[in-house]
Amino acid sequence: MTTINNSNHPLTQIEAHRVCEGEQRVYEHRATTLNCTMRFAIYLPQSSMAPVEKKLPVLFYLSGLTCSEQNVIQKAGFQRFADQHQIMVVCPDTSPRGDGVADDERYWLGQGAGFYVNATQAPWSTHYRMYDYITDELPTLIHQYFPTTGQQSITGHSMGGYGALLIGLKNPQNYQSISAFSPIVSPANSEWGQDTLPAYFGHDENDWQAVDPCALVKTSQAHRPILIDQGDADNFLSNNLKTHLFEAAVRDVTSPVSIHLRPGYDHSYYFVQSFIDTHFAFHASYLHS
Amino acid sequence: MTTINNSNHPLTQIEAHRVCEGEQRVYEHRATTLNCTMRFAIYLPQSSMAPVEKKLPVLFYLSGLTCSEQNVIQKAGFQRFADQHQIMVVCPDTSPRGDGVADDERYWLGQGAGFYVNATQAPWSTHYRMYDYITDELPTLIHQYFPTTGQQSITGHSMGGYGALLIGLKNPQNYQSISAFSPIVSPANSEWGQDTLPAYFGHDENDWQAVDPCALVKTSQAHRPILIDQGDADNFLSNNLKTHLFEAAVRDVTSPVSIHLRPGYDHSYYFVQSFIDTHFAFHASYLHS
Numbered sequence: 001m002t003t004i005n006n007s008n009h010p011l012t013q014i015e016a017h018r019v020c021e022g023e024q025r026v027y028e029h030r031a032t033t034l035n036c037t038m039r040f041a042i043y044l045p046q047s048s049m050a051p052v053e054k055k056l057p058v059l060f061y062l063s064g065l066t067c068s069e070q071n072v073i074q075k076a077g078f079q080r081f082a083d084q085h086q087i088m089v090v091c092p093d094t095s096p097r098g099d100g101v102a103d104d105e106r107y108w109l110g111q112g113a114g115f116y117v118n119a120t121q122a123p124w125s126t127h128y129r130m131y132d133y134i135t136d137e138l139p140t141l142i143h144q145y146f147p148t149t150g151q152q153s154i155t156g157h158s159m160g161g162y163g164a165l166l167i168g169l170k171n172p173q174n175y176q177s178i179s180a181f182s183p184i185v186s187p188a189n190s191e192w193g194q195d196t197l198p199a200y201f202g203h204d205e206n207d208w209q210a211v212d213p214c215a216l217v218k219t220s221q222a223h224r225p226i227l228i229d230q231g232d233a234d235n236f237l238s239n240n241l242k243t244h245l246f247e248a249a250v251r252d253v254t255s256p257v258s259i260h261l262r263p264g265y266d267h268s269y270y271f272v273q274s275f276i277d278t279h280f281a282f283h284a285s286y287l288h289s
Numbered sequence: 290m291t292t293i294n295n296s297n298h299p300l301t302q303i304e305a306h307r308v309c310e311g312e313q314r315v316y317e318h319r320a321t322t323l324n325c326t327m328r329f330a331i332y333l334p335q336s337s338m339a340p341v342e343k344k345l346p347v348l349f350y351l352s353g354l355t356c357s358e359q360n361v362i363q364k365a366g367f368q369r370f371a372d373q374h375q376i377m378v379v380c381p382d383t384s385p386r387g388d389g390v391a392d393d394e395r396y397w398l399g400q401g402a403g404f405y406v407n408a409t410q411a412p413w414s415t416h417y418r419m420y421d422y423i424t425d426e427l428p429t430l431i432h433q434y435f436p437t438t439g440q441q442s443i444t445g446h447s448m449g450g451y452g453a454l455l456i457g458l459k460n461p462q463n464y465q466s467i468s469a470f471s472p473i474v475s476p477a478n479s480e481w482g483q484d485t486l487p488a489y490f491g492h493d494e495n496d497w498q499a500v501d502p503c504a505l506v507k508t509s510q511a512h513r514p515i516l517i518d519q520g521d522a523d524n525f526l527s528n529n530l531k532t533h534l535f536e537a538a539v540r541d542v543t544s545p546v547s548i549h550l551r552p553g554y555d556h557s558y559y560f561v562q563s564f565i566d567t568h569f570a571f572h573a574s575y576l577h578s
Contacts, residue, residue: 018522019559077366077562233307270308273366 011145014039020079021046026069029141033132034096040138041069041091045083048147057151057176057287058088058142059280060134062167064158064182065192066112068093072157075269081280087287090142092134094159096127108192109199115187116163117211119200128200135167135174153283155179157272158236161228162187165213165246169220176286179227179279181272182234185246186214191239214249217257225256227282229275231265300434303328309368310335315358318430322421323385329427330358330380334372337436346440346465346576347377347431348569349423351456353447353471354481355401357382361446364558370569376576379431381423383448385416397481398488404476405452406500408489417489424456424463442572444468446561447525450517451476454502454535458509465575468516468568470561471523474535475503480528503538506546514545516571518564520554 015026022045031038047054059082061072069091072078082089095101095114102123104110110124119128143150154175156164161183168178187193188208201207209215217223230243237243243259250257265271304315311334320327336343348371352361358380361367371378384390384403391412393399399413408417432439443464445453450472457467476482477497490496498504506512519532526532532548539546554560 017555017557017559018520018553018563020563024559074558075363077369079559079562080366080566231307264307266306268306269363270306270313270368273368274307274309277369 010141019043020083022079022083023049024073024079026073031096031133031137033129033137035127036096036098036101038097038133039069039093041073042142042146043073043079043082043089044146045086045088047086048088053147055147055149056086056088057149057153058090058139059283059287060139060152060154060164061089061091062116062134062154062156062160062163063091063094064156064160065094066107067160068112071269072272075273076276077273078276078280081277085280085284085288087280087284088142088146088148090138092138095130101127104199106195109196113159113196115159115196115200116166117200120207121200121202124200130163131167134163135171139174151176151287153177153179153287155181155279155283156183157181158241158267159184159192162213165226166211166216168226169213169216169223172220172224175224177225177227177283178223179282181229181275181279182231182236182241182267183213183228183243183246184241185243185249186212188212189242189245214245217246217249217253223253223255225282225286226250226258227279228257228259229262229271229279230260231262231267231271233264234267234271236267299430308332309372311368311372312338313362313368315362320385320422320426322418322426324416325385325387325390327386327422328358328382330362331431331435332362332368332371332378333435334375334377336375337377342436344436344438345375345377346438346442347379347428348572348576349428349441349443349445349453350378350380351405351423351443351445351449351452352380352383353445353449354383355396356449357401360558361561364562365565366562367565367569370566374569374573374577376569376573377435377437379427381427384419390416393488395484398485402448402485404448404485404489405455406489409496410489410491413489419452420456423452424460428463440465440576442466442468442576444470444568444572445472446470447530447556448473448481451502454515455500455505457515458502458505458512461509461513464513466514466516466572467512468571469518470564470568471519471525471530471556472502472517472532472535473530474532474538475501477501478531478534503534506535506538506542512542512544514571514575515539515547516568517546517548518551518560518568519549520551520556520560522553523556523560525556
């Protein structure tokens with residue numbers, strides 16, 4: 001188990017567990033964009049660790065409301081498929097954290113609910129810059145301190161599925177493929193977004209459209225292949241997720257988009273676990289091509 | 290999703306999630322042997338549910354200290370392999386529970402620490418009869434209310450690995466195969482057992498030997514095939530688990546016993562998750578033969 005002992009190193013390792021031949025680690029670091037201390041998890045397939053240190057592509061997994069990096073690393077069973085497909089997996093936290101960071105008692109606003117955007121409104125704008133953190137600061141750290149090929153793809157669950165669509169659609173040059181489990185496809189049309197969008201962006205609906213995957217997918221010039229899985233017994237489907245809006249938005253889009261409605265599945269990690277293998281096979285086909 | 294509505298039915302369904310085509314359920318029932326209300330989890334591969342209701346064999350998974358049925362159903366990722374090998378999986382709780390049930394502040398004694406034995410000493414003997422619950426009451430319920438072939442195997446983790454060895458070795462007629470992750474192989478030689486054995490059985494060491502897998506495996510007339518996996522970076526290995534004692538005990542045993550020491554793995558569910566596929570393949574080869 002490699003432990004970083006250099007006190008000038010920006011990453012402090014706080015967990016390491018061998019799993020599926022590789023290692024599941026959690027690091028803590030000072031995030032400049034968010035102005036707070038953050039944790040992220042990284043799964044390293046065995047070949048990427050010493051002594052071989054083979055360069056591998058990276059899949060970012062963005063988690064949902066109320067989650068931290070812990071939920072997916074404990075409950076999704078992804079490590080088996082990350083090992084099989086030789087993909088490094090980075091799982092960030094869902095928002096800035098800490099005593100000095102603005103919060104709200106509603107679970108869909110504030111800590112645990114960063115929505116992967118840069119907030120423009122006080123008090124949120126001080127720390128809530130998850131878009132910059134995920135697209136810039138965190139990948140820069142990953143490529144600097146771990147052996148990567150530089151190739152990236154992105155996925156996520158629920159609010160994190162929204163983040164994966166948002167970030168993948170806005171940055172086609174940086175991600176080879178995009179997937180999502182049970183994503184919020186249009187925050188402006190979700191009950192959660194009715195509170196978070198005005199809080200983070202104010203009341204100009206143009207600003208809401210600028211972070212709306214259903215709008216972005218229509219205007220994106222060359223978006224990457226997209227895979228979406230959604231359970232039809234998901235309690236949040238009708239009031240918050242609304243997969244049908246994305247289906248309608250991509251009707252005239254020529255790039256490859258696959259949307260699967262899965263009968264009987266709910267919103268939990270039991271659902272994610274059931275289809276995680278197909279998402280890794282999907283991303284591997286683009287990351288290794 | 291099947292819900293039991295008959296108020297005379299002894300099982301109350303409290304959770305159901307579709308996962309890997311089948312369904313992960315949790316039930317509550319009044320346990321006569323334990324004299325309290327208990328929960329257990331059951332994974333039903335799709336073929337065993339309506340309308341097909343194909344009869345399948347059953348694997349019992351016994352959990353470790355401090356756990357309930359929730360840890361393994363959320364963290365082990367076993368459902369994929371239960372579906373693949375067409376095995377029903379029953380995950381009991383680790384002890385009797387409730388306000389009237391004796392307890393202790395040490396996590397290795399009392400609630401969450403039933404050790405799968407029948408306690409003979411007060412105050413434990415009133416409720417702590419997990420051996421009878423696991424070997425008799427619970428399987429009777431399972432075979433009555435779910436479509437099983439009647440074939441059974443048994444596995445578990447840590448204290449539950451101990452339970453699987455104990456119960457499998459004492460009842461070769463009832464279990465086709467036995468496996469364990471990171472088991473306590475000899476409670477009398479573990480720090481935990483130094484407290485629990487006198488509490489549950491008193492001070493006659495003959496009573497301790499009667500529930501010791503290292504003793505039982507030598508005297509068992511025709512024990513079933515045994516598979517054990519143990520991480521060599523497990524914090525509990527040297528003071529509590531002591532796999533080497535079981536290796537020594539089976540040196541002259543002719544029945545098949547496989548013990549794998551896995552380099553770098555710890556005691557967590559990351560370890561269980563990493564080798565759960567091989568345990569299902571092992572049990573399937575005996576349950577379906």
